[in-house]
Amino acid sequence: MNKFDPLKYFKEVAVKHKQISHTDEKPAFFREFGSANILFNNSDFLTKMRDCANTALVAQFNEDGGINANNIDNNSRTYDGAIYLIRKVDVTDYDGIESTRKDLILIWNDIYAKLSNDIRKEQFHPSPSGLNFKIYAIGMIADSFYGIAILMSYSEKYCVKYDASKWI
Numbered sequence: 001m002n003k004f005d006p007l008k009y010f011k012e013v014a015v016k017h018k019q020i021s022h023t024d025e026k027p028a029f030f031r032e033f034g035s036a037n038i039l040f041n042n043s044d045f046l047t048k049m050r051d052c053a054n055t056a057l058v059a060q061f062n063e064d065g066g067i068n069a070n071n072i073d074n075n076s077r078t079y080d081g082a083i084y085l086i087r088k089v090d091v092t093d094y095d096g097i098e099s100t101r102k103d104l105i106l107i108w109n110d111i112y113a114k115l116s117n118d119i120r121k122e123q124f125h126p127s128p129s130g131l132n133f134k135i136y137a138i139g140m141i142a143d144s145f146y147g148i149a150i151l152m153s154y155s156e157k158y159c160v161k162y163d164a165s166k167w168i
Contacts, residue, residue: 004124004156006061006081007031013111014057020107021053028053032060055107056145058084076155078130083111084138086147097146101137104148108135128154 014022014029022028061081085104089096112133119127133152140146 002124004128004154006079006152007059009115010057010059010083010111013114017107017110019103020055020057022057026053028056030056030058032058033062052088055085055087055104058086060084076129076157078153078155079128080151080153082149082151084141084147084149086138086141086145088144089146091140091144100146101148105135108148108150128156130155 011022011029011031014020020028059081060083061079063079085107087100087104089100115131118124119129119131131152131154133150136149136151138147138149
């Protein structure tokens with residue numbers, strides 16, 4: 001059993017979901033280090049968008065987060081990150097932009113169902129819990145890509161082994 005690694009997990013999702021279908025020849029998965037890079041068009045995705053698949057998944061997880069509460073008995077850590085599902089749409093195709101948003105929410109529903117199923121089957125140890133997400137429609141990114149941003153947080157049991165050799 002592996003620890004939940006959101007970057008690895010969402011790359012696998014991008015490879016296996018039929019509407020995303022990431023390959024080296026037609027990339028559809030991109031990793032970013034900060035949401036601002038994506039939202040302010042300063043993303044690594046920009047350099048690759050010409051060869052990109054029509055629908056892409058951009059993941060931004062850096063193991064950011066903190067320990068819940070100020071109680072040692074509440075030893076879970078909450079991680080924060082985001083994924084962006086985007087699709088190329090002509091900038092003047094307003095109906096296309098709206099239908100794209102709806103289509104991408106359906107793809108997110110597929111992803112969420114898979115993630116929930118994998119957690120229920122205990123594919124990860126420790127298994128992420130307390131999965132929360134918010135979906136936002138996003139305007140144009142790069143050259144006429146529109147989509148949704150899914151801001152996510154999840155918790156894992158925070159366990160660190162005490163090592164007496166590190167202490168005087």
